[in-house]
Amino acid sequence: MSEMANTDPEGIDAVRMTWNVWPRTKVEASACVIPLAVSIAPIRSHPDIPTLPYAPLRCKSCSSALNAFARVDFTAKIWICPFCYQRNHFPPHYAMISETNLPCELYPQYTTVQYSLQANPDPNNPSNVPQLPPVFVFVLDTCMIEEELGFVKSAMKQALGLLPEHALVGFVSFGTQAHVHELGFSDISKVYVFRGNKEISKEQVLEQLGLGSAGRRPTAGYPKGLQNGHSNTGVNRFLLPASDCEYTLNSLLDELQTDQWPVQPGNRASRCTGVALSVATGLLGACMPGTGARIIALVGGPCTEGPGTIVSKDLSEPVRSHKDLDKDAAPYFKKAVRFYDSLAKQLVSQGHVLDLFASALDQVGVAEMKVAVERTGGLVVLAESFGHSVFKGSFRRMFKDGEQSLGLCFNGLLEINCSKDIKIQGVIGPCTSLEKKGPNVSDTVIGEGSTSAWKMCGLDKSTCLTVLFDISSTERSNAPGTANSQLYLQFLTSYQDPEGKRMLRVTTLTRQWVDSAVSTEELVHGFDQEAAAVVMARVTSLKMEMEDVFDATRWLDRNLIRVCSKFGEYRKDDASSFTLNPCFSLFPQFMFNLRRSQFVQVFNNSPDETAYFRMLLNRENITNAAVMIQPSLISYSFNSLPQPALLDVASISADRILLLDAYFSIVIFHGMTIAQWRNMGYQSQPEHQAFSQLLQAPHVDAQMIIQERFPVPRLVVCDQHGSQARFLLAKLNPSATYNNSIDMTAGSDIIFTDDVSLQIFFEHLQKLAVQS
């Protein structure tokens, strides 16, 4: 991979595109097989991005922001919008503009700039910026064993300590019923109890919490009352600054018991996750319209009560599997999805986020809740236990400040402007379509489409969206007339940063149009195979979810063959003549691994896991997503520096340590000999310090990965032939199986599978690609 060398392939713009030069026509574009897609991390930080303390100029016709690609007439004080060619006058405060005195946004290197917006600028006292306190509502499941509850309580207490002092905190616990804790009542602990088995509307929640119309502020904006220390909204009954309620909450947590409603033998605990979330949503809707807020749901099991139920209480009925979903034998699934879909709509309309921390050995309903989490841009973490490092680490990380901070932002709004012939099909990733129609909106929809604007209730530094484009053939006729050989894309992302400031980030991209009908040369060089693999994975996942009968493997194979047919060099019907340009050379392997990955081979996983994997696939950047598809393998041995190894069973060797990064899990695999040595304790003998270092090295590297990653991956340390080794073996190319293990060398390994190996896959691919 050529880009591998590049440590920051995304650059200042945080953008990766499947094609860096675009074919002119729809026909050509579809011949390219791989869709035109842009993967962008809208608010990824980069040291070079300037922050401007003013609002951008907007084109009066298409409202795109002034950018480095605009043509400026300094004498006339006019700029021409690169998207619509509208001529715009500079306003008076740009009067000083000249070729030597450019505003930041016109510097060519600043294709991405950030504006700090002040919604209610106070001209007299600019420093007195009303800050929007972030709001955190914890929604805690109490249907779990004491031990688990203890873990989650201590995690929560820790989190409370990490919250910024001014952040507002609310607390909802639930079991059979949902309890909203009134934190601002000092005389006695006061809890509003909502029944678990009855769906409840936002209005009812407001009414019942005593926050009826009197307590509600109709206009979105700042909770002035709160900020001025007044309590006119009732907000402060339920949401208190962290500094004020930490004590109350801690003691409340101390007393919090597991759900007291009896559980019949042979039954699951009755858990009203759905109602608890609706209530929390309603509470936020009442209290903080328009401000950034997140619901942090800590769930220890499946919802069995009321709306959002995913399984009956009867333990003899297992939680739905992929097979059940396929056979339409999951009676609760659709209803639950509908419920969470409506919850998502409500959250989005309020601009609030749902984060889900699910920790249970069985499924908890992530598959159903996915829609609400993903549409609101929430975080999701799936762990086995609240005591597990995956949960503990991730949860702590979420509230960490400083270097480690996730940079959680709120209320994001993404708008995309693009050149005339370009149509937006949709976005895959954590956002919601705002249904804002426009001339550049395509009729065909992929993901969140039919719009040129998206809401991202929650977003952070690593949030990444995939925008899929289409070329409009109807515009084609005009194209020749325009001399323009460049296409422009502009991404405007406004959001509330963790400090509560309103920011707007503008990224403007330009790429070249090519006429691929003439030559594919330029096209080929503009191909980003890693991005393409990820986009294919995302599109495949989406299709698997959306389309009832979709044979993902087949679809991927067909597309891969088409790619190879189009871009490979070969003689017809001569498989051996097949060669592929280096720009494409890795792509088949990605596809091979994608076919074997959890994204396509869902039957090895529960629907919850699949949903979890897909959400992360969709929101991570290209590099990370590529790791999910094709894990990286590093080998450690005495003889050499750590080096990447082939993701093949052949990489296993008795005297090596392997470090596999499959994104969700990190496996440290000790070869047989290494394991024996370690068991004999050589590493603690001074004369074998090198061995100790060798053992240590993969751990250090693993920790580095773990530290950077959210959610925290699961670390598996295993030995060759140990039971945990399956975590590694499952990811390796089965070049050696029990079928062909005759030539097995000592210390190597085989995989018990009937899956085809990469080599066989390639053989077939070549054969098919060259077929006429």
Added chain:
Amino acid sequence: MAAPVPPGAPRPGANARQQSPHPNFNPNFQTNPNSLADNMQNMNLNRPHSMPNSGPRPSPFGQPPPFPQSSVTAGFPVASPPMSRPGPPPGMVGRPAVIPAGPLQSTLPANVPPGRPVGLPVSHPPPFGSRPPPASLSSSTGGAVLPSSAFPSSGVSSAAAAPPPPVGAGALPGAPQFPPPAIVSQPPVGPPPSMMSARAPAQAPTMRSVLGSSAASSPQTPPLPSASSPFPAMTQARPPPPGSPYGPQTWSMQPQQGTQPSHIPGSTHAQPPRMFGMPQQALPNQAMTNIPPALGQPGAPMSGSSKIDPNQIPRPIPNATPIVYETRHGNSANPPPPATSDYIVRDTGNCSPRYMRCTINQIPCTGDLLTTSAMQLALLVQPMSLPHPSEDPIQVVDFGESGPVRCSRCKGYINPFMKFIDQGRKFICNLCGFTDDTPRDYHCNLGPDGRRRDADERPELCRGTVEFVASKEYMVRDPMPAVYFFLIDVSMNAVQTGATAAACSAINQVISDLPEGTRTQVGIATFDSTIHFYNLKRALQQPLMLIVPDIQDVYTPLETDVIVQLSECRQHLELLLENIPTMFQTSTTAESCFGAAIKAAFLAMKSTGGKLLVFQSVLPSVGIGALSSREAEGRTNISASEKEAHKLLQPADKILKTMAIEFAEYQVCVDVFVTTQTYVDIASISVIPRTTGGQVYYYYPFSAVSDPAKLYNDLRWNITRPQGFEAVMRVRCSQGIQVQDYSGNFCKRIPTDVDLAGIDCDKCILVTLKHDDKLQDGSECGFQCALLYTTVYGQRRIRVTNLSLPCTNMLSNLFRSADLDTQFTCFLKQAAIEIPTCPLLQVRDHVTNLCINILLSYRKFCATVSSTGQLILPEALKLLPLYTLALIKSRGLRNDGRIDDRSFWFNYVSSLSTPLAIPLVYPRMFAIHNVDTKDGDESVLPPTIPLSSEHVCDDGIYLLENGEDALIYFGSSVDSSILQQLFGFTSVDDVPTQFVMQQFSNPLSKNFNDVVNVIRQQRCSYLRFALCKKGDPSGMAFVSCMVEDKNANGPSYVEFLVHIHRQIQMKMS
């Protein structure tokens, strides 16, 4: 279970309790002795003798009941036996004849002749010739004859008339034409009936003296209450009552006292010896009252009436000392003493009349005969009634696993009237007549008298009332624990008026009175526009408030921990109750979700059942069963309100009723304490307590100054009185009679049984009967009430109450054996049932007609007087017109009452016991400005005064009480030193609007407090005091209680008699 102790005064201890203090008994708490409660104990299984309260009483008194509630009888009108008149010496009452027609007064003594020999019951007196109306005086056999208007009124003396009787004067000036003497009595004619004639005026003086001096002899002098603050008082121990109250007095005294042998109900003959049981009654006594003919005449409308001496028309006479009453004598039923009198029952086969009494003590053999008499045939059943402390406790019989012996056909329980035959191998059911085999292990040979040899050793074969231990087959589940759930209104109004604080404080004090032990569980919740439960679990540092905000569709917020064992949560509970008023002090929630709150509380209690005690202060305005201010709507739409006024007395909708039925099904008994200053729609709210065996308490207008003490005492009595849970009751009758209907506070799901989620000693159920066949003359008709219930200590029991009455074919027997109190109570309850469904006018007419028809029947078929000029009243029912009049003028039947007052009234009536029914409409009035002038007699209560403004002086202070409320009336020129002594202020102008009893250190005040305490004790009620002064709006309340006066609500007593008489005359002709 102590009875509520009046703040000021401790209740006299009951002897009962002393017996064996309950182990748990905590002297500190229990100090106040409540005799009543104690009494219960003896009897009541529920509470083992333990009654804690037993006060300091010294030694248990022997038989003489220490404080009988009965003492009550002394002195008040209400209860008084039908005796016709003033209390001439004993014998007189029923006695006919003797009274000379002559001059009134002098005659008095004459009346006296003791028992008449008359042999037979006279059913049909021989017709008398025409009685000369005027001059001759009507005499009727047995009847008391009122002089016609023409006569000088002198003839009639009123019983208790305090004021100097006009009588003395002899003839009133009024009517010259007639000879003065008109009064009274006729010589007896013939054999028949002894008549009571209207009485001799002469007596009046005597009476007075008698009454005045001896008046009621209520033995006890309750200790002085410390008084000032209500609560402290309670704790005090009360001093032992002075000497033995009753003992001495009983019989011997009577004669002297002059008060008649009071016990003797007029109707029954008075036996000289007071024993009730005496069979002799053969005497027919008909007391007849003659009304002057003039009344009847159209021509001379009222003029005549005015001439009747109001002092001489029939009035109740209290009796003073308890009598001993044997329920059966020889082998026949003994008619019971008046319900309001003081008596001690010896159960000799029939049940105590406290548990069950019949409107007529002989059962007509046919329905036609009953119809002819125009009387009602009904039973008033009060199965848990509080016994007299001197009575033997009800015996408990345990048949072991097999359960009590029952008739295999009708399922009647074994009782003394089942007849064993065939050497005891079989028995015949007295109810259905079926012959069953005697269970082998229950077999016993018969003695020569045909009774089982062991009959006297087996309570179920010799006692009218026994309790059987219920075996497994009587339980659908384990007996429920005693669950008490308190639900308190904390809406803005409730908090601001102090109602919330009063409720919390009352509950807090009453916690210690809850039954001890692990079976006692409590819960508490408050509500305004949401419902707040509290987790009282001990592990929590402080109670956790759980709010149920969905008041349209409620639920319980916790499965456990909302209702907790008392022993586990006492501290939390106390802390919480102290905090609640302040916690909601700043609440601005005006809404109140009563319906939703009780529903939610119900859900919390559903698994066990129990008592739900609700404190409500405002109109339930939101949530399930929300109500609107119908009253106001009614006012704005006047035309509709007139026509449809009674609609406002019906529940607004069915929601609460449906809920109530569900509550009853799950054994939740609801009591509602309405502490309000506004309209709360009691008509709707009351459906819940009525259906679940609870009751409504009404404090309007609520005063934070004077009401908390009553609230506390009411609550305390509510919790401590004898009671049972999850009860089912059925009445069985002998063949020929069947139960027509039940009415009272219960839920009926199948026609034959009533379900009582809760039943207590104060609840009374009216059981109307009808014939479905003929009965055999000379046989007996049996009634059996079986109450299956769970005691507060978790035992399942069946209380079986048996009554067997003779059957008769003689109409006159029916009149002779009519039970006035029971009949009237039956009227009252039926009128109360009609109130919500009929226009008032119709109800009043109906009541009047009931009275007229009975008198008409008597006049037509039984009276020995044929003159149309006389109103002849059966002796037994001679007070019926007075009570009927009082009923017509009562709060429930008046036009001018507030809707809520009337709703409360008829709800109150629905469960009202017989002894309290009469005072409700015909309250007792006492003068209290001179309570210190005792005549050396031991009775605490001063003589009662007729409810007529003639007897109310401007310089007097009067106390009027009806068992629930008490009015203190100040004349306009009361002596300021008396005021100062009694109330601490000196001028009538200073009369406050709110009143708290205080005791000052002077004899007047002390006596006044004593009087009040005696009354409280008698009534088992703390009484709600209101101060009234003449000329003030507050005075109107008092004036409207003067039922003998003519006022907007009806005619005067005399006018009413005239009216009745005229009606009878019209119907006769």
